[in-house]
Amino acid sequence: MSDPAALRGGAPGPGAGDTGAALPAGARAPVESAAPSDQPGTGALLRTEGLTRHFKIGNALSRRTLHAVDDIGLSIGEHEIVALAGESGSGKSTVARLLAKLYKPTSGEIYFQGRPLSAVRGRRDVLRYRGDVPMVFQDPFASFNPVFRVSHGIMRCLKLHRPELSAQQRHEEAERVFTTVGLTPAAEVLERFPHELSGGQRQRVGFAQALALRPKLILADEPVSMLDVSIRIGLLNLMADLRDTQGVSILYITHDIASARYVADRLIVMYAGHIAETGPTEEVLSRPRHPYTQLLLSAVPDPRAPLAVGAETDRGEPPKVIDPAPGCRFRWRCPLAIDECHQVTPPLRELLPQHSAACHVARADAETRAFG
Amino acid sequence: MSSVPGHSAPGGPVVPRASTVLEVHDLSVEYILERGTVLAVDRVSFDLAGGEFLAIVGESGCGKSTLLFAIAQLLAPPAEITSGSVTFLGRNMVGLTDRELAAIRWKDLSVVMQSAMNALNPVKSIGAQFTDAMRAHGVTSKAQVADRSAEVLQMVGIDPVHLKSYPHQLSGGMRQRSMIAMAMLFTPDLVIMDEPTSALDVVAQRSLMVQIKELQEELGFAIIFVTHDMSLVSHFSDRLMVMYGGVVAEFGATRRVFDTPLHPYSVGLLEAFPSIKGPRVPLTGIPGSPPNLASIPPGCRFAPRCPKVMARCEVEPPELYQVNGTLVRCFLHEGEESGHE
DSSP: OOOHHHHHHHSOOTTOOTTSOOOSSTTSOHHHHHHHHTSTTSSOSEEEEEEEEEEEESOSSSOEEEEEEEEEOOEEOTTOEEEEEOOTTSSHHHHHHHHTTSSOOSEEEEEETTEEGGGOOSHHHHHHHHHHSOEEOSOTTTSSOTTSOHHHHHHHHHHHHOTTSOHHHHHHHHHHHHHHTTOOSHHHHHTSOGGGSOHHHHHHHHHHHHHHTOOSEEEEESTTTTSOHHHHHHHHHHHHHIIIIIOOEEEEEESOHHHHHHHOSEEEEEETTEEEEEEEHHHHHHSOOSHHHHHHHHHSOOTTSOOOOSGGGOOOOOOOOBSOOSSOTTTTTOTTOOHHHHHSOOOOEEEETTEEEOOSSOOSSSOOOSOO | OOOSTTOOOTTOOOOOSSSEEEEEEEEEEEEEETTEEEEEEEEEEEEEETTOEEEEEOOTTSSHHHHHHHHTTOOOTTEEEEEEEEEETTEEOTTOOHHHHHHHBTTTEEEEOSOHHHHSOTTSOHHHHHHHHHHHTTOOOHHHHHHHHHHHHHHTTOOGGGGGOOGGGSOHHHHHHHHHHHHTTTOOSEEEEESTTTTSOHHHHHHHHHHHHHHHHHHOOEEEEEESOHHHHTTTOSEEEEEETTEEEEEEEHHHHHHSOOSHHHHHHHHTSOOSSSOOOOOOOOOSOOOOTTSOOSSOTTGGGOTTOOGGGGTSOOOOEEETTEEEOOGGGGGGOOOOO
């Protein structure tokens, strides 16, 4: 059945050399698509301004506010994979749900193709937006109804979002997108039940459903984290393929920075509801400026390298984002923290071209190494 | 190079540091279902020396957790040990009564489960759960219980005030640490760990791995550590067992398996990890899906996904061949057999 290698070999990936596998991200110059999108309003497919989402917690006696996402400004260009990386509790999934219109922002605004999302109201408008920006979920075992064949979900999507298609056309379209994501023979896979598919195949069905809506941007929330290691790469390659051949953009939400490096053009590192650092993936990872990015990188297990020293003193305790006081949220864990970090929340500053970090200590030229 | 004490010599022969703690011989486990039997673990054998760190890696459904449960005698129907023996400190564990097992558990052998949130009792404080385990083994003096509980909690770097805390008041990392502390109560000879770090973030994961290794160096217990993430154990384990489809695919010194993997599956697994350093290269992963253990193919179980498959692999199951001290189940290495362990 749909094996990733056959997919890679058979996919008409541009630049597919004799290896049969196009370099997913490295081969493309991310500058081309990232440059305009970094200037708000010009060319960005989707951008946010001061996006904030708080949750009320506690009871009547102790009202407290959890700052899940605070003042996020990000942009996603056309034909671009942007990775949103961070640990659990960093607010990355909340961002995805805000972008999917599953949550309303507490404050701030999201602009899709220049239009504010708060103006997207009414069933037809919302439906169109959901078709433009569909979501692929983390758990391929929980996101399908087990009593229906996989064709059920995709047919419903097509009926709902593309009512102009006839039954025959719907079927052809379903087969087309299944073939695109490597589920072949499509006609046969469509008639299977979810339990007859492996985890990797189910995640492909998720992407096929998204693709059937002719999306501009796919929100993929940890799409490979529940899959076996040997299957993951196939899905990552598929995402790169969809960007290159279908022209969609993807927001790839992950806690795995190595897979972000493999597939993403640009990287956004989140910490405790804030953006800690952002820029072209290779640039950020080769010259991490924020101490948190440095910590993350030093903790990634790499069997090819000797064990990095220094980071094990950090326990990886999650940050406190309940009624936070001003100041850098990483300051409790940061060996470089200065007085200012306890007083003032550091703004995101562009230190190098397109490469920004929210840190009082980070400098563009000097190596400020906290970890690794 | 390494900050971890006792880091195993790369590729060197594994010299048992102490007498054998555990001998697993020809162990098979089957799930007996109405629609037939599923052979989840097929004739696995290995020895574990005192103070050794053995890692078992494999994909979901490869039988690694079933093997652990079989060793710890935690299997429940429909799973059943159908052959083999598990000799722990000279005593065959298979067939022991619950009462006999209770005397061993926590004292000589502890198990740390994947999800501490589910393994800890949510309505009892950490201290009360420690007390339970100690009382069960006859430690009744309140002062003794309190002293030892505080001591083990400090060992894993948690302030003893948290003995009064309930599991939900602790972070994921602290819960896993307190599970490990609980496993240390009686300084057992063997600690079995089933993916203890997989629910944690990468920074917490690393910190916990370093701590486990330090505790092991200090207290000298043996560890069997099961994980799906091969790269996690690369710097910590002495020997590495790669399982595939219920059988041992490759088994050897950790560094050697990483540096010169012999089985095509080990090669594929290692190449499936994108690296954080060095050039970005296109990867392919391993095509296909893991085998269905309810209908095992007649030949090599990896044959349908193997890039080096030969006609023979489809019909004849390969044996474990010994190549320079590494065991590998692949016909490619059949002629290279050498040496004794």
